[in-house]
Amino acid sequence: MASRAVRVAEPMVINEEMVRSCASSADYLPTSSERKEELRTQTELHKLEALACSFKNILQIQSLDGLDGLVKLQLDNNIIEKIENLDHLTNLTWLDLSFNNISKIEGLDKLVQLTDLSLFNNSISKLEGLDSLSSLNMLSVGKNNVSSLEDVMYLRKFRMLKMLTLSGNPIESDADYRNFVIANLSYSDWKSGGHLSYLDYRLVETSEVAAAREQFQDQLLELNDQEKSEAEAREREEERVKKCEMLKSYGIEGIDNLLADMISSNPEDEKMRLLPFWKEVHEEIKIEFRNSIEPFIETKAPLVKRKADEMERFRKVVEQKKSESVQQSIVLVNVFKKRLKRVAAKLDDEEAASSIVGKEVEDLRNSNRTLGNELCELQLQQKDKEDSMINEFEARYGEIIRIISDSNSGFFTTLREILSNFIKKVMEMAMEEIERVNTLVENAKARDKPEFDIDFGDISDDSASFLREKEMVLSSISASQDYFFERLDSKEDQIQTAERSAFASLMHELRLTCQEEDRRRTTEIVQAQEEFEEKIQVLEQTHTE
Numbered sequence: 236m237a238s239r240a241v242r243v244a245e246p247m248v249i250n251e252e253m254v255r256s257c258a259s260s261a262d263y264l265p266t267s268s269e270r271k272e273e274l275r276t277q278t279e280l281h282k283l284e285a286l287a288c289s290f291k292n293i294l295q296i297q298s299l300d301g302l303d304g305l306v307k308l309q310l311d312n313n314i315i316e317k318i319e320n321l322d323h324l325t326n327l328t329w330l331d332l333s334f335n336n337i338s339k340i341e342g343l344d345k346l347v348q349l350t351d352l353s354l355f356n357n358s359i360s361k362l363e364g365l366d367s368l369s370s371l372n373m374l375s376v377g378k379n380n381v382s383s384l385e386d387v388m389y390l391r392k393f394r395m396l397k398m399l400t401l402s403g404n405p406i407e408s409d410a411d412y413r414n415f416v417i418a419n420l421s422y423s424d425w426k427s428g429g430h431l432s433y434l435d436y437r438l439v440e441t442s443e444v445a446a447a448r449e450q451f452q453d454q455l456l457e458l459n460d461q462e463k464s465e466a467e468a469r470e471r472e473e474e475r476v477k478k479c480e481m482l483k484s485y486g487i488e489g490i491d492n493l494l495a496d497m498i499s500s501n502p503e504d505e506k507m508r509l510l511p512f513w514k515e516v517h518e519e520i521k522i523e524f525r526n527s528i529e530p531f532i533e534t535k536a537p538l539v540k541r542k543a544d545e546m547e548r549f550r551k552v553v554e555q556k557k558s559e560s561v562q563q564s565i566v567l568v569n570v571f572k573k574r575l576k577r578v579a580a581k582l583d584d585e586e587a588a589s590s591i592v593g594k595e596v597e598d599l600r601n602s603n604r605t606l607g608n609e610l611c612e613l614q615l616q617q618k619d620k621e622d623s624m625i626n627e628f629e630a631r632y633g634e635i636i637r638i639i640s641d642s643n644s645g646f647f648t649t650l651r652e653i654l655s656n657f658i659k660k661v662m663e664m665a666m667e668e669i670e671r672v673n674t675l676v677e678n679a680k681a682r683d684k685p686e687f688d689i690d691f692g693d694i695s696d697d698s699a700s701f702l703r704e705k706e707m708v709l710s711s712i713s714a715s716q717d718y719f720f721e722r723l724d725s726k727e728d729q730i731q732t733a734e735r736s737a738f739a740s741l742m743h744e745l746r747l748t749c750q751e752e753d754r755r756r757t758t759e760i761v762q763a764q765e766e767f768e769e770k771i772q773v774l775e776q777t778h779t780e
Contacts, residue, residue, distance in 0.1 A: 246294035246314060251280070254302070259285040259309075288313070289331075296320050311335070311353070318342035332357070333375065340364035354379070355400065362386040371396055377435070378403030387416050391458075394422065394429075402435040411450070418447035418455060485535035486639075486734050490726075493650075494524045497722045506711040509701040511694045512664050520657045527653065531646045538642070541635050549628040553621060560617040564610055568763065571606045575599060575770060582778045596775045603771065607764045614756050621749045629742055636738050640731055647727040654723065658716045665708055668694070672702040 247253065285307035293313040297320050299305075307329040315335040321327070322345040330346070333355035340354065341364045350372040352365075359379040365371065371393045381404040390396060399420070406412055413434065421430035421444050431439045448455060482488050489496070498504060498517070507513055578595050672694065694702070702708060 245292075247292045249288065249293060249296070249298040251298075253288065253291065254280065254283070254286060254298075257286045257288045257291075258283055259287040259307070285309075299324065321346060343368060350395075356403075362389045365389075365393070369393070369395070373398040375400040376404070377401055380404065381406055384409055384412065384415050387419055391419060396420065397432040399431055399434055400436065414447040414450050417444055418451040419458070421448060423459070482532070485532070485539055486737070487532070487535065487643075487730055490528060490532070490730075493528075493722075493726060494521060497719050500722075501715055501718050503711045503715045503718070506701065506707075507715055509695075509698045510661070510665060510708075511668060511698050511702075516657065516661055516664070520653065523653045523657075524650065527646070527649050531642075534642055538635060538639050542632065545628070545632050545635065549624065549632075553624055556617065556620050556624070560613055563613055567606055567609055567613075571602055571767065574602060575767065575774075579774055582774065592775065592778045596771060599771050599774075600768070603764055603767045606767070607760060610760045610763070611757070614753065614760065617756075618749070618753050621752075625742070625745050625749060628745070632741075633738065636734060639734055643727065643730055643734070647723060650723055651720065654716075654719055658712065658719075662709070662712055665702075665712060669702050669705050669708060672699050673705075676703065 280301050282304050283302055284304055286302070286305060287309040289309050290312045293310060293315055296310065296315060296318065299320060300323065303323055304326060305324050306326050308324065308327055309331045311331045312334040315332065315337060318332065318337060318340065319342045321330075321342055325345055326348060327346050328348050329351040330343075330349060331353045333353045335357050337354065337357040337359060340359060340362070343349070343352075343364055344367045347367050348370060349368050350370050352368070352371060352373070353375040355375045356378040359376060360381060362376065362381060365374075369392075372395055374390070374393075374396060375398075377400040381401065384406050386406070387401070390399070399416070401407065401416065409415070416434055417431060417439055423429065425444050425448065426441065430441075430444045433439060478491065479488065482490060501507065578599055582592060582595065
């Protein structure tokens with residue numbers, strides 16, 4: 236059983252002084268005194284890889300901000316009660332929290348690189364809070380308060396776990412403890428090493444695994460079946476999510492469930508289900524919808540790629556033109572800088588006549604104005620080029636949007652035809668069933684047979700009662716038709732509007748970016764001229780004096 240760490244002095248608070256005094260090496264070899272001194276005095280805190288804060292009477296984990304480089308952290312033999320404030324230490328691979336007062340495993344979700352974790356000698360009663368630690372290789376939870384062998388099943392998900400310590404917990408007193416743990420933490424590849432290597436510091440032999448698995452073979456068979464079903468369910472869910480994301484990227488999110496959503500949300504659905512042939516026609520239209528939707532989805536990938544390719548082509552051309560304009564601007568600026576430098580050198584010559592200062596300065600000012608005009612002209616040309624490229628892109632990209640829109644319209648037209656034929660068939664079959672039921676009723680009346688004694692064959696009493704109300708049946712079918720078409724129209728409008736809106740937003744963003752770039756470059760030209768004017772003034776003042 237666990238023994239609690241007792242406070243014997245005022246709790247210590249983690250601070251920079253403690254962090255530096257506890258700086259250590261990330262390897263498992265003893266750290267020399269010289270290396271310790273170097274770590275404590277010269278290493279920047281964010282570059283520290285290991286801290287050994289053992290026996291410091293620490294009550295709360297805190298003040299570890301900025302230590303993101305840590306890979307090894309020792310907080311053993313303290314009086315810590317809660318695992319907290321570790322989320323930012325995402326590089327940790329080794330964490331020692333043994334000999335503390337921790338009662339719950341928590342606060343480790345972000346430490347996904349953790350391979351070694353020690354919680355030995357705490358007050359933990361339940362194995363939990365480790366779900367994200369898929370790389371866990373060594374886990375020590377010995378000398379705690381774990382009392383149920385079923386807790387061991389939680390560890391089955393950690394397929395990389397090789398060293399486990401549970402000794403000192405109440406579960407150790409169970410006669411089947413060791414075999415239960417070994418059996419349930421072994422997997423289908425156990426013969427080739429798919430099991431624990433060490434349990435409670437003892438080597439786990441393959442023969443021991445075989446014996447343990449034989450003892451619990453019925454439970455393992457059931458467990459394997461359950462895990463297989465869960466794995467298949469997870470795979471289906473992953474496929475579903477993947478497909479949803481794909482359809483969203485294609486701009487047709489939810490199209491694969493359109494029919495199911497339409498039918499399940501139909502206000503008349505309960506009545507429609509009373510039609511004896513409903514299940515049959517429902518299956519038929521599901522197949523027809525699927526046969527139309529799947530090819531439609533396949534047409535989207537090339538169109539989405541065309542959009543991406545067109546966008547990439549546009550960005551490359553724009554960047555190329557920008558680069559050319561920038562290079563031309565640099566050449567002009569450098570020419571002026573060289574002239575400024577030559578004039579300064581000329582005026583620095585003591586033999587230069589003071590009478591030339593005014594002329595040289597005026598020429599520099601004229602050159603600066605000329606430079607500004609030339610840079611503005613370059614910028615104007617660049618702006619015209621970008622506007623032209625945006626317009627060209629809009630036309631080319633817009634053509635792809637038109638193709639997509641036409642494809643969407645054609646697809647929904649096909650669905651409407653399928654739905655029209657479906658409703659027509661439902662109406663015809665309903666009329667046949669109505670006539671059949673009414674004929675049976677009329678024949679029963681002719682023989683003075685009570686209605687409750689009529690044999691409607693494969694039609695349920697509820698369905699028969701519904702079919703006897705002809706107007707209600709026809710009204711329900713008609714209302715369903717209106718609802719289905721309304722949903723189709725709404726979905727088409729949603730998809731088409733989203734595509735057009737995305738296109739409009741893209742073009743607005745491109746033009747806005749172009750305008751902002753133009754303003755930025757114009758500002759840079761003005762600032763450059765002002766800076767050159769300041770240098771000219773300094774030159775003028777220096778040589779005038």
